[in-house]
Amino acid sequence: MCGLVGFLAGDHWREAGKAAAVLTRMADTIVSRGPDDAGVWADGSGVGLAHRRLSILDLSAAGHQPMTGPSGRHVIVFNGEIYNHLDLRRELEQSGRAPIWRGHSDTETLLAGFAAWGVRATVERCIGMFAFAVWDTQTRVLTLGRDRLGEKPLYYGWQGAGDEACFLFGSELKALRAHPCCAADVDRDALCLLMRHNYIPAPHSIYRGISKLPAGCLLTVSLDRREPSVEVYWSLADVAVSGNHAPFTGSDQEATDALEDLLKSAVRRQMLADVPLGAFLSGGIDSSTVVALMQAQSARPVKTFSIGFHEPGYNEAEHALAVARHLGTEHTELYVTAEQARDVIPRLPDLYSEPFADASQIPTFLVSQLARQHVTVSLSGDAGDELFAGYGRYVRNSRHWERIARLPRGLRALAAGGIRTLSPEI
Known part of the structure; x- marks a missing residue:
């Protein structure tokens, strides 16, 4: 940047x-x-x-x-x-x-x-x-x-x-x-x-x-x-409205092929650089897809980078390593200790322009610091969940709304009014 x-x-x-x-x-x-x-x-x-x-x-x-x-x-x-x-x-x-x-x-x-x-x-x-x-x-x-x-x-x-x-x-x-x-x-x-x-x-x-x-x-x-x-x-919003007016009319396979072509094109364009380039790899669907498309269009192993944690419930490095081995990337990982994470905290006001409560801000800095030792540019799978509705809450909310929508409008309005009368502290 x-x-x-x-x-x-x-x-x-x-x-x-x-x-x-x-x-x-x-x-x-x-x-x-x-x-x-x-x-x-x-x-x-x-x-x-x-x-x-x-x-x-x-x-x-x-x-x-x-x-x-x-x-x-x-x-x-x-x-x-x-x-x-x-x-x-x-x-x-x-x-x-x-x-x-x-x-x-x-x-x-x-x-x-x-x-x-x-x-x-x-x-x-x-x-x-x-x-x-x-x-x-x-x-x-x-x-x-x-x-x-x-x-x-x-x-x-x-x-x-x-x-x-x-x-x-x-x-x-x-x-x-x-x-x-x-x-x-x-x-x-x-x-x-x-x-x-x-x-x-x-x-x-x-x-x-x-x-x-x-x-x-x-x-x-x-x-x-x-x-x-x-x-x-x-x-x-205009793009969404335009898409609703002219929806894709092909088969599921044609939709899959069209999406793959778009993703390949997007990744290929972002690989244009006069400096070393790599990718963040968590082992999830989004970053794994980006790295797979990069490797398919690269003549040499893509450099990939992951952060690991010694706490099993938070560690995704094993998944990332498995993906890296499958794709044949040149993989580098860093297992973060609690002390390394704490050492970043005093630097946060300087690293970020204003306060925000993203739990990933410390590991994001650490994986960026790791990657910078080897490459100048790194692609990532960020925003994949937003673009493809990958968060589980999207599915849950849709199911809840389907159930609520079956209720009469008057009953829904009455229930909403009752909820608004309650204190948020309850």
Whole structure:
């Protein structure tokens, strides 16, 4: 992953030297996101961009950020990967709208798309996980964008007052906190959301006045129009409605084949990298499927990584090892002691931008730390349960609802009213 930070401000912050110093300080807080390269851009126009790079595609200086488009109109900082960016390049070339390419990074492809099609039309063509900020030197408008499912984080918000007010944005909250304007006041309403959901859902954040850009959205803001405008460019609800209107009509076998083709294509695109690549393997259905598809499309054994526990009730390493042996991967595992897990706890505020109650946050860090010793990029089976309804509660809830739905509507309303009268403490 990479990291981006920046701000849009008035006269007080326009001095290039002052802006560059603040941007450097902000970017230095997220060096762990991008240890390979760093860059700062500030031209006195009121906007400043900074970047920390983890090199994955185009390891040369041609992939350095902040990156300016060929015409000089757009300047971008980008975090993520556009898996179909080579397809976009071909589309640009076939239409005669491609620039003379300086390298083969997906960031350069994005800039070329912005120049040819505009920001929204380009993003709608993109398949990937990403967050970006792009400054249009012609319209003097800043645009922030986030991928369809919100895999890459992006925080933003106005802080400070008067001439010193700044619109801050970045990949992590600690980068925003490094700016002198950031008050970092805890939002008590967000704490309530944390208690309810075990995390703080978008668009909220733990800090008052700072928001998360929702998934599948673009935001525009300028010094002339300070109220951010957020527009949805992709909606999961719209996709679901479209699917209901035009359902798949093939046989079960045809559906299975179509799904396998989609999964193969998705995994193949995510294996595009100029650095060593591997995968997290728990031995469950999701990660095992991803690794199997990787190995089927790889000329050498895939590097896989697992975390094990000495407590039998929590240990999945044995299942992962069996899958690794079956697929012929190059497998590495780490059995975690209680002491190793406890040692991570003091680091959690620095590792994660805001509090959340995911029980997997410690083992996720440990397996990532293990994998980083061998590879730069790792695929995983995360979100498989959500995508394929793999959690048991989905089945149980469906069964419960089928039973409840048989009751008359009036009786259901009466029962619901009775439940609401009870105290949650009972």
